[in-house]
Amino acid sequence: MKVLFSLLLVLFIASPILCAKVGKSNIPNAFNILKYGAKGDGHTDDSNAFLKAWKDVCSSTKGTPTLIVPAGKIFMTQPLTFQGPCKSRRMNVMIRGTITAPKNREHWKSDSNDHDSWITFSHISGLVVNGGGTLNGQGASWWDKNGSDRPTAVRFLGCDNLKHNSLTHLNSPKNHISITGCDGVLISNVKLIAPETSPNTDGVDISSSTKVFIEHSTISTGDDCVAINSGSKFINITNVKCGPGHGISIGSLGKNGEYATVENIYVAHITFTRTTNGARIKTWEGGSGYARKITYKNITLVGVKNPVIIDQQYNALQAIGKGVKISDVTFRNFRGTAKNKKAIELNCGSIGCTNIVLEEINIFGLNGERTSSSCKNAHVTSSSCNPTVTCIGK
Numbered sequence: 001m002k003v004l005f006s007l008l009l010v011l012f013i014a015s016p017i018l019c020a021k022v023g024k025s026n027i028p029n030a031f032n033i034l035k036y037g038a039k040g041d042g043h044t045d046d047s048n049a050f051l052k053a054w055k056d057v058c059s060s061t062k063g064t065p066t067l068i069v070p071a072g073k074i075f076m077t078q079p080l081t082f083q084g085p086c087k088s089r090r091m092n093v094m095i096r097g098t099i100t101a102p103k104n105r106e107h108w109k110s111d112s113n114d115h116d117s118w119i120t121f122s123h124i125s126g127l128v129v130n131g132g133g134t135l136n137g138q139g140a141s142w143w144d145k146n147g148s149d150r151p152t153a154v155r156f157l158g159c160d161n162l163k164h165n166s167l168t169h170l171n172s173p174k175n176h177i178s179i180t181g182c183d184g185v186l187i188s189n190v191k192l193i194a195p196e197t198s199p200n201t202d203g204v205d206i207s208s209s210t211k212v213f214i215e216h217s218t219i220s221t222g223d224d225c226v227a228i229n230s231g232s233k234f235i236n237i238t239n240v241k242c243g244p245g246h247g248i249s250i251g252s253l254g255k256n257g258e259y260a261t262v263e264n265i266y267v268a269h270i271t272f273t274r275t276t277n278g279a280r281i282k283t284w285e286g287g288s289g290y291a292r293k294i295t296y297k298n299i300t301l302v303g304v305k306n307p308v309i310i311d312q313q314y315n316a317l318q319a320i321g322k323g324v325k326i327s328d329v330t331f332r333n334f335r336g337t338a339k340n341k342k343a344i345e346l347n348c349g350s351i352g353c354t355n356i357v358l359e360e361i362n363i364f365g366l367n368g369e370r371t372s373s374s375c376k377n378a379h380v381t382s383s384s385c386n387p388t389v390t391c392i393g394k
């Protein structure tokens with residue numbers, strides 16, 4: 001009896017350890033692309049293995065079907081689409097190794113899509129993409145090509161309740177991640193890296209999406225770290241290190257006379273290092289719609305060219321009295337250094353900007369010298385703002 005009791009006790013204590021061990025080496029309902037014929041040698045085209053595996057993952061109904069891209073290998077793929085909707089309510093793509101685009105743009109298959117993007121996740125809800133691996137867009141051979149013809153590296157289209165975390169994205173031909181028509185997105189602990197000189201290589205582009213959170217990430221590219229475009233609302237961007245790059249931008253909105261809307265944007269706890277802009281809102285003079293309820297807060301600036309910039313006359317047409325309305329914008333607690341003498345520029349068009357608030361701003365030149373501001377057609381309230389801003393309104 002005593003022996004039996006001891007045995008049971010040992011089993012009882014050991015069982016969680018045993019279970020944890022089994023669970024770790026054996027993810028339930030996993031689909032490893034190696035089992036679908038992927039080579040992972042860095043140059044064989046593994047696209048078909050991905051697509052075959054995805055077919056099984058997407059039609060599986062058990063638990064959380066998981067596509068595994070194993071560590072220690074490089075999988076080359078042509079442009080491909082992971083198409084939903086899928087049977088399960090939760091899906092996981094676990095990228096532990098590296099997925100790479102063809103090295104040279106001549107080797108991108110011309111019959112695959114229209115080069116709009118390299119990897120597309122379309123209409124999959126409850127998707128988690130993670131794993132600690134790398135997505136290499138091999139953009140170098142594209143960067144001398146005209147922007148509109150270059151592909152986005154990773155596109156999420158209509159993916160609700162998406163989580164994208166713990167991944168590194170390198171050298172996209174154009175923007176690294178594009179979020180379109182998604183409701184509920186969390187991007188965290190990602191690194192997006194491309195040379196400062198690479199053209200249009202935005203970090204994350206958001207459009208027509210709601211409740212998008214980006215946090216605890218590093219974005220160093222040749223264009224906007226994050227660009228928030230029309231149809232976006234309830235966007236929170238926090239604890240991001242941005243730079244080099246063009247800053248965290250709203251817009252441009254209202255191009256070609258379009259109606260554009262952006263609202264409830266919260267950007268906080270950001271460090272901009274040697275970026276061309278910090279907080280930027282840009283709208284085209286001929287458009288319509290609004291950008292409102294926008295807060296940039298607790299911002300550290302290290303040698304930023306234009307720390308605060310609103311440009312309501314971006315590529316101005318002669319469209320007097322038209323424009324995208326800009327209102328209820330707060331810039332609070334900015335500190336650090338600007339590369340340009342002019343640290344704040346509020347350049348509003350004839351329709352004006354209303355309720356622009358500047359508080360606790362302390363921006364100096366690279367050698368501690370005073371900075372200046374310019375302001376046109378904006379209703380500004382400011383307190384403890386250095387440089388001071390003088391404009392219409394209080």
Ligand SMILES: *[C@@H]1O[C@H](CO)[C@@H](O)[C@H](O)[C@H]1NC(C)=O
Nearest residue numbers: 143144145146147148149199
């Ligand atoms: C890109 O293409 C557009 C339209 O085809 C053209 O107007 C523009 O000059 C081109 N730019 C470059 C850098 O080739």
Ligand SMILES: *[C@@H]1O[C@H](CO)[C@@H](O)[C@H](O)[C@H]1NC(C)=O
Nearest residue numbers: 213235236238264265266295
């Ligand atoms: C997002 O920002 C808003 C402020 O606009 C804040 O009230 C909310 O708590 C934030 N959400 C998260 C999850 O950080």
Ligand SMILES: *[C@@H]1O[C@H](CO)[C@@H](O)[C@H](O)[C@H]1NC(C)=O
Nearest residue numbers: 239268269270271298299300
């Ligand atoms: C301000 O942002 C930094 C990160 O840039 C963060 O470490 C710090 O806690 C934030 N401060 C407040 C008061 O939120």
